[in-house]
Amino acid sequence: METPKPLVAKKTFYYHFIPTKAEEEAAKARNVPYQVTRTLFEINDISPPQLLADPNYPWLIRKVVSNSEIMTGKLVLSHNDIFDHVFRYWALETCNHVVMGHKYLVILVDFTDEKSPKRYQSEHTFLERGVNETYILGWLDIVRNRLFNTGDEIGLFWDVRSGVFHFKMLRRGG
DSSP: OOOOOOOOEEEEEEEESOOHHHHHHHHHHTTTOOOOOOOEEEOSSSSOOOSSTTSSSOEEEEEEOOHHHHHHHHEEEEEEEEHHEEEEESHHHHHHHHTTTTEOOOOOOEOSSSOOEEEEEEEEESEEOOOSSEEEEOHHHHHHSSSSOTOOEEEEEEEEETTTTEEEEEEEEO
C-alpha cells in the first residue's frame, strides 16, 4: 500500500486595490496617493504536491549562471521557481519575512562531489526578495570554494525532509 503524501498549503498573494476609508484619509493627510499593497496568505492545495519530480534527478530549479551572479555571489531566481519549489514548503511567517524584503538565512549543501557533500551556512547564504518579482539566493561561500564560469548550469531544490537547499553543478558552460 502506498503511503499518502502530506498535504501542503499553497501560498498566493492577495492584493489590496481599494483602500479602506481610514487608509484613504491617511494617504490624503500625508498628501500622497494610496499605494496598492499585497499580503501573502495560504490556501489549501487540493492536490498533494509532488515532492520531487524525479528522485534520480531532483534538481527542480535549474539555472545558467551569469558573470554578475558569480562576481556578486548572488543568484537571481524567478518568482515561479521560489513559489513553486520553496515557499510551498515554508511556514507562512517565514515566507512573509522574505516577501517583505528581509534576508532569511538558509543552508546550502553542495552535492557536486556526491561522495563528500559540503555544507554552507553563514551570513553569505540567504534568501531575500530581489527586484522585479525575483528572489536572490546568496551563494558566495560556494563561489569562493569552487571555480565557476559564465554559462555553467547549476541545479537546486529545497529538501523538505532536512530543510536545506541542495545544490549541484550540472554542466560546465561553453
